[in-house]
Amino acid sequence: MLKKALSLVAVSGLFLATACKENAAPKITEQDMKVVAEEAVMASKMPKVQLNKMEHDFGTITEGAVVETEFMVTNLGESDLIISNASASCGCTVPDYPKQPLKPGETAPIKVSFNSAGKSGMQNKTVTLTTNTENGKETFSIKANIEKK
Incomplete structure (x- = not known):
């Protein structure tokens, strides 16, 4: 019985020691910091989309x-x-989107x-829009109120 109790205590201690190591916060190295800094620099140099509007309202139009x-x-x-790519819901x-790359500062139309x-x-x-921006996707919308003929 004493052997069983001692074995149980030993196994419990081993389990707790292992569990503590698994939950320990990882040590951040200087190399990790360099990688994070490089990723931040890369993100700041990525293309960024700006649209002149996020929504267009056609107002009330006739069906057809x-x-x-x-x-x-x-x-x-x-x-x-x-x-x-540009896809609609x-x-x-x-949508008809520019197929050529837009240089920094360039503007182009997206016809919808x-x-x-x-x-x-x-x-x-x-x-x-499927893009090479940090988000990878950009969205905008149109709306209209349709009246029957």
Whole structure:
């Protein structure tokens, strides 16, 4: 019985010692600090998207109308902005985005058309850009109130 009790105490002590080591905060090395600093510098040099508006309201339109608007995108970062894709939340919304990289400071249009055929009432659609920015994605939206003919 004494052997069992001593074994239990030894195993418990070993478990606690191991658990404490597993929960111990990792030691931050000088190399870790250098990596963090380099990542911060890289992030500051990444392209940054600025849109002239985050939403466009077409107001009230008649069902069946095809309307268009333009969003202006500017690269405020320190490296080329690449928009690799633009997708809409609905097939009725079609974005046309710049296919060439935007140099720092450059501005280009993103044309968005909306086909209201078969729609009624308030419509909200989102456009998502896939980019090489820190976020990797940028979104903006359009809306319209559709009246039946």
